[in-house]
Amino acid sequence: MGHGKWDDDAYAAARTFRAAKGIDDFGYTASMRSTPRDRWRADPSLDPLGVAARECLDSADHADSTPIAVLFDVTGSMGRVPQVMQRKLGRLHGLLRRKGYLADPQLMFGGIGDADSDRVPLQVGQFESDNRMDEQLRTIFLEGNGGGQKSESYELAAYFVARHVVTDAWRKRGRKGYLFLIGDELNKPRLEARHIRRVIGDDVRQDVDPASVYRELARKWHVYFVLPRQSHHYDDPEIAEHWRELLGQHFLKLEDPGAVCELIAATIGLEERVVDLDQAMVDLAEVGSAAESRAVGKALVRVGPAALAASAAPPDLDGPDDVTLS
Amino acid sequence: MTGRAGVTGHVVVVGLGFGDEGKGAVVDALCRDGSVSSVVRFNGGAQAAHNVVADGRHHTFSQFGSGTLAGVPTLLSRHVLVEPIALAAEARELAALGVADPLRLVTAHADALLTTPFHVAANRVREDARGPRRHGSCGKGIGETVWYSLLARRAARPGDVVEGQVVPGEPGEAPTVGDCARRAVLRRKLDALARCYRPLAGDGTSVAGLVALYRAFADAVRIVDGDEVGRRADAGRLVLEGAQGVLLDQDHGFHPHTTWSSTTPRNARLLLGGRPARVLGVTRTYQTRHGAGPLPTEDAALPARFPERHNGTGEYQGAWRAGHLDAVLLRHAVAACGGVDGLAVTHLDARDLSVATAYRTASGPVTRLPAGVDRTAFVAGCAPVVEPLPDPVAWLEREVGVPVEVTGRGPDRADYTVRTPVAA
Numbered sequence: 001m002g003h004g005k006w007d008d009d010a011y012a013a014a015r016t017f018r019a020a021k022g023i024d025d026f027g028y029t030a031s032m033r034s035t036p037r038d039r040w041r042a043d044p045s046l047d048p049l050g051v052a053a054r055e056c057l058d059s060a061d062h063a064d065s066t067p068i069a070v071l072f073d074v075t076g077s078m079g080r081v082p083q084v085m086q087r088k089l090g091r092l093h094g095l096l097r098r099k100g101y102l103a104d105p106q107l108m109f110g111g112i113g114d115a116d117s118d119r120v121p122l123q124v125g126q127f128e129s130d131n132r133m134d135e136q137l138r139t140i141f142l143e144g145n146g147g148g149q150k151s152e153s154y155e156l157a158a159y160f161v162a163r164h165v166v167t168d169a170w171r172k173r174g175r176k177g178y179l180f181l182i183g184d185e186l187n188k189p190r191l192e193a194r195h196i197r198r199v200i201g202d203d204v205r206q207d208v209d210p211a212s213v214y215r216e217l218a219r220k221w222h223v224y225f226v227l228p229r230q231s232h233h234y235d236d237p238e239i240a241e242h243w244r245e246l247l248g249q250h251f252l253k254l255e256d257p258g259a260v261c262e263l264i265a266a267t268i269g270l271e272e273r274v275v276d277l278d279q280a281m282v283d284l285a286e287v288g289s290a291a292e293s294r295a296v297g298k299a300l301v302r303v304g305p306a307a308l309a310a311s312a313a314p315p316d317l318d319g320p321d322d323v324t325l326s
Numbered sequence: 327m328t329g330r331a332g333v334t335g336h337v338v339v340v341g342l343g344f345g346d347e348g349k350g351a352v353v354d355a356l357c358r359d360g361s362v363s364s365v366v367r368f369n370g371g372a373q374a375a376h377n378v379v380a381d382g383r384h385h386t387f388s389q390f391g392s393g394t395l396a397g398v399p400t401l402l403s404r405h406v407l408v409e410p411i412a413l414a415a416e417a418r419e420l421a422a423l424g425v426a427d428p429l430r431l432v433t434a435h436a437d438a439l440l441t442t443p444f445h446v447a448a449n450r451v452r453e454d455a456r457g458p459r460r461h462g463s464c465g466k467g468i469g470e471t472v473w474y475s476l477l478a479r480r481a482a483r484p485g486d487v488v489e490g491q492v493v494p495g496e497p498g499e500a501p502t503v504g505d506c507a508r509r510a511v512l513r514r515k516l517d518a519l520a521r522c523y524r525p526l527a528g529d530g531t532s533v534a535g536l537v538a539l540y541r542a543f544a545d546a547v548r549i550v551d552g553d554e555v556g557r558r559a560d561a562g563r564l565v566l567e568g569a570q571g572v573l574l575d576q577d578h579g580f581h582p583h584t585t586w587s588s589t590t591p592r593n594a595r596l597l598l599g600g601r602p603a604r605v606l607g608v609t610r611t612y613q614t615r616h617g618a619g620p621l622p623t624e625d626a627a628l629p630a631r632f633p634e635r636h637n638g639t640g641e642y643q644g645a646w647r648a649g650h651l652d653a654v655l656l657r658h659a660v661a662a663c664g665g666v667d668g669l670a671v672t673h674l675d676a677r678d679l680s681v682a683t684a685y686r687t688a689s690g691p692v693t694r695l696p697a698g699v700d701r702t703a704f705v706a707g708c709a710p711v712v713e714p715l716p717d718p719v720a721w722l723e724r725e726v727g728v729p730v731e732v733t734g735r736g737p738d739r740a741d742y743t744v745r746t747p748v749a750a
Contacts, residue, residue: 009411009415010411010443010535010536010539012414012415012418013410013411013413013414013415013539013542013543014414014538014539014542016414016415016417016418016429016546017410017414017429017539017542017543017545017546017547018542018545018546020417020427020429020430020546020547021542021545021546060529061529129532130532130534130535131532131534131535131538131539132532132534132535132538134538135538
């Protein structure tokens with residue numbers, strides 16, 4: 001059994017056994033839904049409140065760890081996309097390892113909601129390099145609400161990653177991690193201090209400009225925003241404009257939400273310069289469906305390897321420089 | 327069960343060759359009339375490859391019993407090695423063929439040993455290191471699973487040589503199917519296993535991930551203990567399905583080209599606890615073998631004459647080989663079984679057959695393998711006496727002295743005939 005293949009085989013086996021038992025793939029969501037709304041909360045393993053830091057550390061087994069954080073929008077406007085992604089993302093680790101894009105990827109998953117209207121606006125797991133990722137994905141609460149004002153609390157998630165994630169990749173090697181935000185709306189106009197206090201527990205007294213959060217984040221992370229089709233706002237030009245202003249060419253539109261895991265793998269392969277776009281497409285065609293690799297190809301075509309290489313520096317981020325995160 | 331004659335007798339299906347005799351199709355043929363309540367696997371593990379073609383559906387049975395397409399449940403007895411990841415993959419294959427919820431058909435005994443990715447990796451590293459002296463391993467960790475289970479009992483230490491293999495690290499107790507439902511025990515045993523094999527198999531597998539996976543396995547597959555075979559035997563009719571063949575048996579085969587398993591009816595008899603059962607020996611009309619090891623009647627022209635739809639070069643095992651029916655090996659196999667009560671003969675559609683009735687040796691012709699010699703060296707140094715075999719069924723009935731009860735003339739269920747009621 002090859003090392004990379006183990007992940008995929010074991011993941012598939014666990015799904016098979018769960019399906020036979022009749023355990024829902026989203027067991028936590030199912031159990032929350034059967035309780036009154038005022039008791040909805042994140043599973044303790046995913047609750048950011050009071051978390052000093054999520055750590056992505058090297059170990060004897062994983063001496064060259066690279067953090068990859070994937071946080072996806074779990075609100076109603078995303079339709080069935082979170083379920084599709086939850087089913088698919090478990091394969092990501094196997095894909096990265098098998099194709100040799102990264103030696104020691106460590107993945108963290110999380111869910112993003114709306115701090116103005118949701119009970120559970122932010123969930124963040126731990127960095128894992130084995131099939132516990134699968135359990136983490138199944139434990140994410142797909143709350144499914146959202147405020148209906150075309151904005152979600154992405155900046156709250158970005159703040160958490162900027163301030164509450166510690167990685168050996170950065171500390172020891174000055175290497176950036178990867179953050180993929182997957183959603184279909186705008187950031188909130190302000191990152192409100194009261195939300196930071198309530199959801200994360202930091203004693204912040206002043207609202208923060210989201211652009212400054214992304215600027216800080218970009219020092220230690222390659223930040224991407226993926227807008228998948230089937231979500232409400234796929235063709236809304238305001239969304240594209242908003243994210244391009246923040247992230248430049250790191251804003252990716254994806255036609256097939258089922259290809260999100262392949263898109264992430266290909267993006268990392270390009271950024272790491274392990275492959276060019278053509279080779280990434282060949283790799284994906286080997287492991288996934290032709291339709292999925294076509295969707296990934298379209299999403300990345302405007303990025304391209306040259307553009308990605310240039311983007312190692314943070315894209316131009318606007319917003320006043322004097323806004324500090326207190 | 328009903329009291330009709332011929333319906334309540336238990337049947338042990340055992341291969342009289344080097345495997346690939348057609349046991350799977352024979353088990354399916356016995357099961358298709360609905361008279362069988364369970365198929366019991368009594369040896370081997372995920373390396374079994376029993377082909378069944380039924381109504382256009384083909385499946386290579388590995389851990390599921392070959393009665394599955396006939397809807398018959400499988401019991402994996404305490405003598406079977408269980409590999410949950412492969413079992414799940416097989417369940418998906420069967421589901422794709424239209425078997426509804428295949429895992430509901432499987433029960434596993436708590437004492438059955440678990441084959442883990444550590445065993446598989448170690449098996450492959452060792453076989454690779456043998457280079458040209460390969461044993462013909464399937465690369466599925468079977469022998470390694472049995473071997474590891476011996477270490478703790480023998481108080482083996484790192485660096486010791488046990489049964490010809492070096493102990494890589496500090497061994498612990500072998501994990502079993504029953505441990506899957508006990509997280510702490512499983513964790514402890516898998517940690518020990520991982521540590522022991524680390525010098526050989528590296529760090530590719532996460533114990534934590536494996537614990538979660540095996541827990542899901544225990545939730546999905548019914549696990550039993552005690553004398554489950556006895557309970558089922560008293561309630562219905564069993565077919566006990568052997569894996570591999572008698573010529574690969576750990577005691578009666580040709581070392582080192584053997585499997586770490588009793589392929590004779592020995593385990594089946596132990597499980598039945600003295601209850602009567604007929605032993606049905608399965609043979610092709612010619613001899614085959616997969617991978618390395620002696621095959622005295624091998625004829626390079628035969629594989630081309632007898633095209634093989636479901637057997638090719640094994641990913642790990644090596645080439646598919648064929649030779650003429652070998653009466654000397656057949657007599658040896660039947661004797662190793664303690665005799666058989668009936669025969670099943672497959673590949674009767676093969677034409678222009680031959681049989682080796684004896685071997686020429688330096689000290690004259692022999693019709694039986696002599697006792698007290700190195701069997702492997704003996705067959706390697708003999709010359710078979712080959713003559714035509716116009717009527718294999720008549721020849722086999724005369725030679726072995728028992729009826730041919732099942733015949734197969736092609737790969738499909740429709741090509742199989744149960745000639746006489748296979749009854750106790």
